[in-house]
Amino acid sequence: MSKRTTIQDIAEKAGYSKAAVSFAFNDPSKISKEAHDRILATARELGYIPDPMARNFSRGRHMALGFLLPQMLQESLQNPYTQSVIRGIGEVCQEHGYMLTLIPPLHSSVSEAVKNATVDGLMTMGFVLSGKVRSILRIRRMPVVSIDGEADDDDVHSVSIDDEKAAELQLRKVLEKGHRRIAIIALPDDAYESSSIAGRRRKGYGNALSAFSIPPESIIVSSAKATFRSGMETAGRILDASSPTCFVTMSDAVAIGVMSEIRRRGLTVGDDISVMGFDGIEDSGFPCYGLSTIAQSGEEKGIRSAELLFMMIDGKEAPSSIIIPYEYREGTTLKEVKA
Amino acid sequence: MSKRTTIQDIAEKAGYSKAAVSFAFNDPSKISKEAHDRILATARELGYIPDPMARNFSRGRHMALGFLLPQMLQESLQNPYTQSVIRGIGEVCQEHGYMLTLIPPLHSSVSEAVKNATVDGLMTMGFVLSGKVRSILRIRRMPVVSIDGEADDDDVHSVSIDDEKAAELQLRKVLEKGHRRIAIIALPDDAYESSSIAGRRRKGYGNALSAFSIPPESIIVSSAKATFRSGMETAGRILDASSPTCFVTMSDAVAIGVMSEIRRRGLTVGDDISVMGFDGIEDSGFPCYGLSTIAQSGEEKGIRSAELLFMMIDGKEAPSSIIIPYEYREGTTLKEVKA
DNA sequence: CTGTTAGCGCGTTCAA
DNA sequence: TTGAACGCGCTAACAG
Numbered sequence: 001m002s003k004r005t006t007i008q009d010i011a012e013k014a015g016y017s018k019a020a021v022s023f024a025f026n027d028p029s030k031i032s033k034e035a036h037d038r039i040l041a042t043a044r045e046l047g048y049i050p051d052p053m054a055r056n057f058s059r060g061r062h063m064a065l066g067f068l069l070p071q072m073l074q075e076s077l078q079n080p081y082t083q084s085v086i087r088g089i090g091e092v093c094q095e096h097g098y099m100l101t102l103i104p105p106l107h108s109s110v111s112e113a114v115k116n117a118t119v120d121g122l123m124t125m126g127f128v129l130s131g132k133v134r135s136i137l138r139i140r141r142m143p144v145v146s147i148d149g150e151a152d153d154d155d156v157h158s159v160s161i162d163d164e165k166a167a168e169l170q171l172r173k174v175l176e177k178g179h180r181r182i183a184i185i186a187l188p189d190d191a192y193e194s195s196s197i198a199g200r201r202r203k204g205y206g207n208a209l210s211a212f213s214i215p216p217e218s219i220i221v222s223s224a225k226a227t228f229r230s231g232m233e234t235a236g237r238i239l240d241a242s243s244p245t246c247f248v249t250m251s252d253a254v255a256i257g258v259m260s261e262i263r264r265r266g267l268t269v270g271d272d273i274s275v276m277g278f279d280g281i282e283d284s285g286f287p288c289y290g291l292s293t294i295a296q297s298g299e300e301k302g303i304r305s306a307e308l309l310f311m312m313i314d315g316k317e318a319p320s321s322i323i324i325p326y327e328y329r330e331g332t333t334l335k336e337v338k339a
Numbered sequence: 340m341s342k343r344t345t346i347q348d349i350a351e352k353a354g355y356s357k358a359a360v361s362f363a364f365n366d367p368s369k370i371s372k373e374a375h376d377r378i379l380a381t382a383r384e385l386g387y388i389p390d391p392m393a394r395n396f397s398r399g400r401h402m403a404l405g406f407l408l409p410q411m412l413q414e415s416l417q418n419p420y421t422q423s424v425i426r427g428i429g430e431v432c433q434e435h436g437y438m439l440t441l442i443p444p445l446h447s448s449v450s451e452a453v454k455n456a457t458v459d460g461l462m463t464m465g466f467v468l469s470g471k472v473r474s475i476l477r478i479r480r481m482p483v484v485s486i487d488g489e490a491d492d493d494d495v496h497s498v499s500i501d502d503e504k505a506a507e508l509q510l511r512k513v514l515e516k517g518h519r520r521i522a523i524i525a526l527p528d529d530a531y532e533s534s535s536i537a538g539r540r541r542k543g544y545g546n547a548l549s550a551f552s553i554p555p556e557s558i559i560v561s562s563a564k565a566t567f568r569s570g571m572e573t574a575g576r577i578l579d580a581s582s583p584t585c586f587v588t589m590s591d592a593v594a595i596g597v598m599s600e601i602r603r604r605g606l607t608v609g610d611d612i613s614v615m616g617f618d619g620i621e622d623s624g625f626p627c628y629g630l631s632t633i634a635q636s637g638e639e640k641g642i643r644s645a646e647l648l649f650m651m652i653d654g655k656e657a658p659s660s661i662i663i664p665y666e667y668r669e670g671t672t673l674k675e676v677k678a
Numbered sequence: 679c680t681g682t683t684a685g686c687g688c689g690t691t692c693a694a
Numbered sequence: 695t696t697g698a699a700c701g702c703g704c705t706a707a708c709a710g
Contacts (some may be wrong), residue, residue, distance in 0.1 A: 004480065007689060012650065014445040017696045019540045022690060031695070047478040052455045057396045058701060060350075063455065064440065069429075077422050077429075078624055087416055099456065105434040116391045117438065118400065118457070139386040141343070229624040260626040285568040287415055287599040291682035346703055356682050361704060371680060393702035397687060 005048040007251065014042040035238060041133040065198035066119035067308060068110070070127045079226045081298050084119055084284040085125060085147060088302020095251045110135055121309040123147060125244050126187075126197050129156065129313055143312035145305045148197045157318060158307045161296045161326045163197055167204030167250075169212075169328055170294045174243075174246050175212045175290070183220040185254055201250055219243060224254055231257020232264075241263065244246035245337045246274040252281040255291055259333065275333040290332035300324050344387040344662060345469020353381040364389055403438040404428065404648060406459035407449070409466045415656035418565045420591045420637045421580055424464060424614075425625040427641020435649060450475055460648040462486060465526075465536050468495065482651035484551070484644045487536045496657060497670040498644045500635045500665045502536055506543030506589075507550075508667055509633045513585050522559040522583035524573050524593055539591055559583060563593055571603075578604065584676045591620040594630055600671065614672040617630045629671035639663050 011018045015190075016035055023030040025038040031039075042048075049169070056062055067086065069076055076082050086100070093100045106113035114122070116135050122137065126148040129137075137144055138155060146158045174182060184205065187198040209216055218301025220242060224234040233253035235247065249255040256276030259269045269275055269289070282288040304322050311318040350357045352421040362369040362379040370378075374391055381387075405426065408415050415421050425439070432439045435578060442461075445452035452460070453475050460482040467489060468476075476483055477494060485497045513521060523544065526537040548555055561574040570593035574586065579601070594616030598608045608614055608628070610639060619634025621627040643661050650657040 004477075006687090018689075019691075019696055019698095026690080031629065037696080049454055049475065049478050051688060052457045053392075053396055056457060057392055058688075058690045060701075062392060062457070064457070066438075077426055078419075080417075083416050083422070089641060090416075090441065094445070094447075095454075097445050099405075099440050099442050099452075101438050103438050104429055106433070106436050108433075112436075113438075115388055116436075118391050118395060118401070118403070127432055136388065139344075139388050165700090171686080227624055228626050232626070257628060260628070263628075284680095285566055286570070287567050287595060289599070289602075341703095345701090357703075358683080359681060359703075362681090365704080368681080374680080390702060397702075397704045399687075472695080 004051070004235050005304075006048045007050065008047075009046060010039060010042050010048050013046060015134070022050075058330075060065070062118050062120045063097065064101045064119045065093055065306060066101045066103045066122045066301075068122055068124045069102055069104050070124075070310040072203070074304030075225055075227055076125070078228075079251065080281040080284055080286045081087075081226070081251065081253065081279040082125065084281065085282070085302040088299035088304075089123065089306045090302070091124065091299075092303055092306035092310070108208050117321070121145070121315050123305050123309065124149060125267045128196060128338065140186070143309055144313075145308050147301055147305050148333075153320075157308055157312070157320050157322075159308060159322045159324065161202040161324055163205040164207070166296070167201035168207045169204075169276060170276060171205050171208035171248060171329055173210070173292075174248055174274070175208060175214070175245075175332065177247040177334060179245045179274065180214070180337070181223070181242075181246070182220065183238050183242070183247050185231070185238075185247060185249045186223040187222060187226060187250045188223045192279055197242070198250065205248075210234045214242075226251040226253050228253055228257040228260070230254060232261040234258070235261040244273065246277045249252060250278050252277040252286075252288065252293055254332075255293070259289065261306050270335045274335055276339070277333075280329060288331075291335035292331035293329050294326055296326040296331045297324065342589075344385045346389065346610070347389050348385060349378060349382050349532065352385060352543075353378045360635060362391075363663075364678040371566075372575070388665060392563065397424050401457050401459045402436065403458045404432055405440045405456050405461045407441045407453070407461055408441060408443050409449070409465045414564055414566055415464070417567075418567070418587070418590065418616040419623055419625045420590065420592065421464065421622040422643075423528040423620065423637030426623070427638035427643075427674075428462065428645045431642055431645035431649070444573045454480075458482070459652050462644050463488060467535060479507050482648055484651075485580075486640055486644050492659075494661050496647055496651070496661075498640055498661045498663065499536075500646060500663055502539040503546070505635070505665045506540035507546045508543075509615060509617060510547035510587060511543050511550070512631075512667055513613070514547060514553070514675065516585075516613070517672060518585040518613065519553070519676070520581075520583045521585050521587055522561070522577050522581070524570070524577075524586060524588045524597070525560060525562040526565060527562045528587045530669055537589065544587075564586075565590040565592050567592055567596040567599070571600040573597070574600040583612065585615065585673070587615045589614040589617050591625075591627065591632055592628060593620040594632070595627065595673075598630070599642065600629065609672050609674045613674050616672075619668055627670075631670035631673035632668050633665055634668040635665040 007018050007021050010021045024036050028036045039096040056233040105111050123145045144156045146156045148160045170285050189196050189198045226319050235258040247258045277291045277293035343636045346360050365374050424502045442452050450471050463485045464489040475521045483495045486500045528535050530539045562567040572595040586597045603606050603634050616630045616632035
């Protein structure tokens with residue numbers, strides 16, 4: 001197995017210096033057309049492609065953005081909403097000539113992963129960064145954008161919607177339709193903190209309830225991972241034990257699971273039991289069978305996050321927090337409660 | 340903005356050589372416990388983390404596998420089957436302490452992307468690598484695994500099922516149920532080649548048809564991208580123009596779209612029109628409402644591919660082609676044709 | 679066994 | 695157009 005062809009080999013064979021070869025590939029205007037031609041011809045002949053890692057190393061750039069995966073690649077990637085966010089990020093990366101690196105916990109450790117990540121910036125979605133991880137990021141001077149994360153933070157910039165208000169709107173719509181036997185399926189609090197997305201939305205639910213003078217105790221609240229299956233299972237458990245007139249979920253994926261379980265039991269979504277989702281994954285081409293939901297553009301979140309990250313990487317002034325819009329999307333799964 | 344802390348700084352401050360510092364992080368057994376402690380303490384104090392890029396550069400490894408995205412990040416990532424493959428890859432990466440890099444066409448060029456990809460190996464799914472790309476890969480000595488790609492190839496190893504046989508089985512099941520007015524929705528041929536996945540499966544369909552002595556002309560064949568939306572639209576067009584008793588698709592995503600369109604028209608899947616899928620995405624937690632399908636494990640494909648890649652990276656002997664099993668999965672969407 | 683020296687990997691880029 | 699320094703950590707060879 002012969003050694004790789006290096007810039008040196010080309011320089012020698014072509015009769016120029018390493019610098020000239022480098023220019024031939026990066027800035028032909030700095031050398032003569034003749035040199036340029038000769039060098040490229042030699043490169044083609046010997047089969048030479050500048051080693052991207054060496055290149056990145058000397059330029060001090062990785063040409064990749066990282067997406068930090070909290071735990072299981074499994075769950076996160078299963079959610080169509082996450083996918084649309086990734087798609088948004090991917091678009092921006094592509095424009096900038098960047099790659100997108102998925103970073104799973106390295107040997108089960110997020111901090112190890114962050115220590116070793118060869119990326120110019122990092123994004124995270126919906127989970128609270130531990131102090132340890134943040135300190136590593138600070139030492140590495142790595143720009144971070146937290147999607148759906150804590151809003152006000154010195155180091156970590158964020159992109160999100162106003163989750164409290166959005167959740168309040170969501171529940172208001174349900175209450176306005178007369179529902180009182182409501183089952184809320186929240187996202188798991190990844191921390192017990194109220195700064196988490198689930199915490200903020202719960203607060204919004206509280207606001208809606210008190211606006212309608214409804215005691216929080218009358219509402220069934222459980223939580224489920226943002227997957228279809230988890231939605232099915234949770235709905236199953238709830239329906240075994242009680243009979244809500246409406247399910248309110250914090251994610252469309254869960255809502256779809258709930259709907260599927262409702263149908264499995266021979267009931268009709270909408271007429272028998274109402275369902276309210278959150279995310280608006282129909283936008284990403286996913287069939288949602290008329291799911292009523294709070295729509296927020298995952299793609300836009302991804303785009304804005306990546307753009308934010310690139311601003312930081314380029315040393316430009318960047319807003320510490322971006323709030324994107326949301327809206328109630330009327331569907332056919334939320335109906336007036338039966339008398 | 341002060342400079343990053345380097346191994347040099349730690350060496351000086353701790354009173355040891357650079358080598359000692361390096362050992363402290365990589366192979367503590369080569370130095371005394373005392374030195375180890377002092378060095379790590381100093382590192383913590385000054386805020387030092389070995390630069391992963393420099394590390395990778397000197398070790399000659401990227402610690403990342405690449406997943407080449409043919410065109411739009413959009414479509415590929417939208418398909419639950421692709422996701423399950425990625426999940427499989429992710430698992431293996433995690434075990435090996437590797438990252439997974441998604442590689443979109445760089446500035447719209449796949450070859451540019453491949454030239455610049457900082458990964459130790461590459462995977463591709465369901466599309467034929469151009470000669471140009473292959474030559475780049477050869478020059479870069481980059482191991483490649485093609486998932487669902489060409490089977491027999493010198494450089495490119497592959498992981499797939501026996502698509503021809505699987506497709507034959509799929510159509511046989513449909514024919515056995517008495518269907519004759521059949522609409523096949525194939526995948527687009529990404530090349531006009533019969534070596535493509537769509538080509539191989541079409542061949543299988545041909546075999547099934549001739550086994551039943553049915554003229555191929557009596558079958559409606561169209562093609563659609565592997566997305567829900569595309570499935571809906573294509574089904575819509577077909578139903579506007581004709582009335583098949585059964586849809587046969589090359590992907591569950593399309594099948595789900597078809598089912599959704601059938602329902603939208605007030606018809607019942609199974610009783611009015613049968614639907615047959617391909618992939619078995621239910622395994623990945625996706626609600627498929629009893630879709631009859633040819634199941635192949637995406638996760639296993641991902642796992643085997645990544646493992647294959649790691650063998651090649653480690654210079655071990657690796658099989659040039661891996662065939663994984665598939666099976667017909669009976670559901671409720673394929674029924675006996677009405678008399 | 680502990681620790682050091684020195685050179686390497688491969689392009690990039692500045693001063694000449 | 696080029697020589698030489700540089701980026702940063704790894705590691706073979708060697709000395710105490």
